[in-house]
Every structure is written in C-alpha cells, then in structure tokens.
Amino acid sequence: MGFYVAQFLGGLAQASSLFIVASGLSIIFGVTRIVNFAHGTFYMVGAFVAYSIADRVAGAWGFWGGIATAALVAGGIGVALERLLLRRLYQSPALFQLLATFGVVLVGQDAVLAIWGPEDRLGPRAPGLAGRVHLLGQAIPHYDLFLIVLGPVVLGLLWLLFHRTRWGVLVRAATEDREMTAALGVDESRLFTTVLFLGALLAGLAGAIQLPREAVTLHMDVAVVVEAFVVVVVGGMGSVTGAFLAALLIGQLQAFGILLVPRITVVLAFLVMAIVLAIRPYGLLGRVPALPRGTADAVEPPLRPASPGLIAVALALTLVLAALPVFAGDYVLALASETLIMVLFAASLQFIMGPGGMMSFGHAAYFGLGAYGAGLVVKHFGATMVTGLVAAPLLAGLAALVFGWFCVRLSGVYLAMLTLAFAQIAWSVMFEWTAVTGGDNGILGVWPASWAATAAPFYELCLGLSIAALLLLRRIVFAPFGYAVRAGRDSPLRCEAIGIDVQRFQWLAFVIAGVLAGLAGGLFAYAKGSVFPTYLDVPVSVDGLVMVLLGGVQSLVGPIVGAVVFHGLETQLVRLTDYWRLVVGVIIILLVLAFPQGIAGALGGRLRSGRSGTGEAGR
C-alpha cells in the first residue's frame, strides 16, 4: 500500500514540473499560434543557469535565487526571440514559423555547448528540503512534496492572472480570436512580447526546479519539448487547465506504468496521446480551433506538364549523374549515394506535405523502420540485399498503414503531433526491444550484395531507385489519385459534396509516402552498413522537414533541391566545425527571415488571390 502511495506522490511531483513547462507552451501557442519548438531551449537554459548559480553561490540563496534568476533569464530570451524573430513571422505559413523555431533549437544547442561544455551536470539538493518524510513505511522526499504543491499553486496564479487582470483578459481574448482582438485596438506587439516572456519564464522555471531531481544535459531540450507537446496536445492546445489535467494523467501513467512495463514508459505518454486524439481530436479540454481569416498559405497554381526545356534539363542531369562513376572517386560517389537517398526521403515527405497538405513531424519513423526492415531480415534470416530492400518498404508501409489510419483523422498541428508521437513510439520500440533489434547497439553488418559492394554500382542502384521513385511520385500526382489528394487539401467541404472520401485518400497517400521513405531507409542501411535507433529519431524528421521546406513544398523539384543543398551543407559543415548546428540554425533562420513566404513562394510565381476557396469559412 505504502509503495503505491509513494508512486502516486512521485507521479504528482513529476506532473507538476510537466505542467509548468507545458503551460508555458500552451499559452504561447494560444496567443501567437506559433508552435514553438524552441520551448525546450528555454527549459534547458533555465536548468543550466540555475545550476551555475547554485554551483557558485552556496546555500539557500544560491539555490532559490538561482531558480528565480533562471526563470527570469529564460523569460528574457523569450522576449528577445519574439522581438527579433517571431514578430517578423506572424503572417508566414505555419510551417515556416516552425522551421524558424527549429533553427533556434539548433543555435541554442550549440550556444549551451559553447558556454557550459558537453558534460552532464548534477545539481545540489534543495536547501531546507533535502530530507525525507516517512509515510506508510516509504520515504518521500520533501522536495517532491514541494513540487506537488507548486504545480497547483502555479495553476492558481495563472488562473488569477488570466481572470483577474486586464492583461490576462486580453490574453484569453487573443487566444479565442486574435484578429478580433487586434481589430478592437489591442496593442498586439506588446501582448505577444509579454506572452513570450511569461511562457519562457515558466519553461525556465520548470527547468530550474528539476535541478535536484535529474541531471542537466545538452539533450534535455528536445526531450522536454516533445513531452510538453504531448501534454499540451492531450490537454487541448491553448488550455492551461487542460494541460494540468493532462500532466496529472501522464505523470501518474508514468509512475505506475513503470511498474507494469518498465521498458516502455516513454511510449506510454505517446500511447495516451494517440488514444486521446483518436477519441477527442482536439484534446481533453481543447476546442475546434477558429479558422484564421485570410490564411497565410498561398494557393498553389494548377499543375502544368513539365516544359520541354525542363524535361531536357532533367534528362541531361540524369545522364551526367549516371556517368558520374566515370570521373568521380569513391568518396564523392558515397556522398552522392547518400544525397540521392535523402532526395528520395524528402520527396516522399513532400508528397504528403505538398499535395496532401499534411504536416508530418515524424517522417523519420518510416525512414528508420525501412532501415530496420532491411537490418532485421539480414540479422535474423541472413537475407540478401534484394530481400532487404523489399522488406524495408514493406515494414515502413505497414507502419504507415497503421499510424496513418489515426493521423488522417486529424489536421494541422494535431496531425503533426500525432505523427511525432508514432515516430517516438517506433523509436522506443527499436531502442528498447534489445533482443530483436540490438537496442542502442543497433544492427551491424548490413552490407550490400557482392555485385553492389563497391561505390560505383551501389551509387547506380541508388540513382536508379531514386529516379524510379521520383517518376512514380510524379505520375501519381498527375493521375486522378493525386488530384483527389490535392482536392482534399484544397477543400474538404467540396470533396465531401462531390463524393470524395478525403481521409481515405490521405491515408493511402500516407502509406505511399511511408513505403518510399522506407525504401530510402533501406538503401541508407546498406549505404552505412548498419542500423541504429537514431535513424528514427526526431533530428531525422527535422532534417526531412528542413529539406522539403528549403526547396519549397509545392513542387517535386523542391525536395530535390532542398535535399541536395541541405545534405551537402550539413556534410561539409560537420567536417569543418564542431558548431555545425549553430551554422545550420543561423542559415535556416536567415532563410526564413529573407523569404517569409517560403523560398518557392519567393521564386516561383505563386498565385496570391484571396477570392476563392474560402469555402471552409462557411462550415
């Protein structure tokens, strides 16, 4: 009995800090409508600042003063972020806002690395709360009890702030209807700055109070932001009370889940999210989001067959690429093979993001499962490369079939979060199921067949498969199926009225994208000779997004250009500097700032007519 009570209290303490970080994220999203991936950066900075102060100043002043300072520093960074970056992006497509905050995450990681170094840090115990209280034979840390109280206190303070101050009322009004609030003469820019301050302050506070409970590491930012997203999405975006309930639910699930299935607590939170979203698509307390008036996403022009010039260029390029082994060395060929694989991966993602209009944060799942599909048949059945390259798209396609069924029931940010959830579930299964997958050690010895064992034939294989896949995607986009997928993106209302089952087309598109990403993953496994759980991890999904968005989401040329530029850049930078993330992050931010409507939008002749297709507003 006492043991369960202890678990319960531990779960509550965990829930408190989860809630505090998630509430900040929720508030920022509610008002600015920006999905702030850099929220984890605030959290990490908060933890590091609190650590440094507690490390230098002994006793209660250092510890509690450190926490307060950390929260304020994080808040200050939030203000700077809003003033310097987000402010310029409020009219941009949601994907570009997201891309910009990804850039901030990369910059933040290297900035923290430069200031604090790569070592994990262990914080001190809280002065005055270092002891334990004995309850039913179990020792409960005083600090846990403090956290259990802190969560509801923060919730109460936020409630007072939102219901008893003019500022809070404005924040709630803006969350409900930003355009109307602005139309009523509210100074939006001040509101947004202060909201970023509060949100970042809460994240910094959450990071700082974790000091006595867990190590401060360089990887906590992404881990935390993903968890916070889960809480916010389960609770309903923009709802602070929803975030509190969701944090309680997930905190308890983790506390007790660890007893039942100790290895998959990571998965539990995501499973909960998948179930909640399947039943309540907008979260526990979320409401159907008001449709923004005047969407920022430009309307794509009708499809046109490629001009003879473009076809000639593509043919010439293909011939040059096919002849590359004649004049290029092994290193260049290996690099080119990898780039082609990335082109294939990016193209598969573009298919669901462009024509499909589905934002995916978790496309790495299908890439990684493709790699595992190949790796597993090699490891367990000693399969040939051809079998491996069949198993790869098969496993990935199967996963896309299952995951996609849930995902297409949602749209926008919720859809994106669910794709991320499934990717994380797939990641933890591969990571934890050591007996089958080798866990962290991965699968080694996934080498190409003898006929493709040298650089040149393997490169030609990659080239052939990538081009075949690109041609197939193009064919699909120009066929009735592709039209139906685009119609679903254009106007679900009209589709329903002309007999098109939008979700079914989105689902099948999702599977096609999964299969092709799986093929890319399979090739990647043979290119590297090994498979690791990192292939399914968040950074791979982010790479895919960046490649697609850099090149432009609206045409198949986009992912090709994006993948070549981004992969080339990354490969070269990793060789040149330890701080390549910083450089890539800065480049991403500058690109987004220079082309707030997207590079394709800036270069291509996009139609910007607002006169049509606003049928959704009538729903």
Added chain:
Amino acid sequence: MTVVLRVEHLVKSFGGVRAVDDVGFTVGAGERVALIGPNGAGKTTVFNMLNGQLRPDHGSIQIDGVEVRGRRPRAIWRRGVGRTFQITATLPSMTVAENVQMVLLSFHRRLFDIWRPAAPRYRDQALALLDRVGMADQADRASATLAYGDLKRLELAVALASRPRLLLMDEPTAGMAPRERAELMNLTAALVAESGVAVLFTEHDMDIVFGHASRIIVMNQGTIIASGQPADIRADAEVQAVYLGSGAMFAPRPGGAA
C-alpha cells in the same frame, strides 16, 4: 410530377431548443422551391440535415424513395444530390475545367487510378457543361483567380456535373450584385428546365425568391407556417406578421447562423 425529395416529421434539437420541429414537405422534378424564414427559423438546420452535415433526431428524408437520413454528405451525393454553398467551395489549386472533371472522375469512380494522367479525362464532357454555364472560355484559368460571379457559375456546373436529381442551393445569390443575381437565377432556371432536376434553395433576397421560385415554403421557429405559390405566400397573413412583425424581411443575416 415525380416527387424527388420527400421530407417527413423531421426533428432536430440543440440542447433544449427544438431548432426543427416536425417539418415535412416534398420537392418534385423540375420544381424550384424556396425555403425562407426569418433568422433562426431553422432553414439552415433543415438544409444541413438534407445534405448530411447534421444528423436528424427523428423523421425521414427520402431521395427518389430511398431513405438517406443520417448518411454522410458523400453518400447523399451518390444518391443524386448536388450542392452549391453560400460561400463558394471550389478547388482553388485546380483549373476551372479540372474542378468539373473532378466531379466526373469521382462519379465514375476513377479516382483511385494512380497511373494514367488525369488532365484529358472527361475533359470534353466538362467543357460542354462549362459551355452551358457560360464558362467555356475560362476553362483553363486557375479557379483561384475567378471573379465571384464566375465562381458561382462554376459551382453550378460542379453541382450539376453528376446529373443530380436534386440540387440544394444555400443562399445562391449571397454576396452578388443585383444584376448578377438575376442572371444566375435565370441560368439556374434554364438548366433546371433542361435537366428536370428538382431545386431547393434558401434565399434572403425576396425579389429573387418571388421572382424565381415556383413554390415557397416559409419556416418560423422550427416549423413550417406556410407553403404554396408565390402569390399565395405574399397574401398570407401569418407570413406577413412573421416578417413585418420582426422587421426581418430585408435584414441581412450573419453568415451561417441557424
């Protein structure tokens, strides 16, 4: 005259409010029936139940004698119900002709084809239809760039492409200039005469209603209070009381309110 749409004892409540309370009527082939009433009368609720966006609590909706109550919009479309929207809903990333071709591809169940190019398929049929609504010369324009009146005509072509038995038009002339309104309704009348489709529409412009409806159904507070020829409706004391009493006759209503 064959009855195309038969509605019987239709009921829908929101919370404690009976938005639609025991409504029944029919629409026959070739008829143009206007469903009118002051704000909150229940017109939109009836419309949304007919097109499948709302599930009725009770009652029956039959298309050509087949019960469609509570089916999804796309299933109801399959049974022969075309729609135009109050705020046009077209596919902005496609050309005018492609918008119509999509309906034909869907109607002939060709959308799962992933191989053969879509552009030439059913194009002639689509062009013929666009010609009937006077849009043939704009067939290859991006529909996102059309003027509003042209979008309305495109929607009419889209709604009629599947040769429906019943055409539902939700405030067909909302947001249009007076002359355009009459043109659109004359075009509708011509198409109805050709195809024998049954039309049910809601409308706030009383000139349009009395000038273009062959029959009028008046709703108030969830029930039908009058139904008949335009001349009879004009003379009906209760209708006058409802409209003149509330002063709502010419009041524009906010979009989408029930």
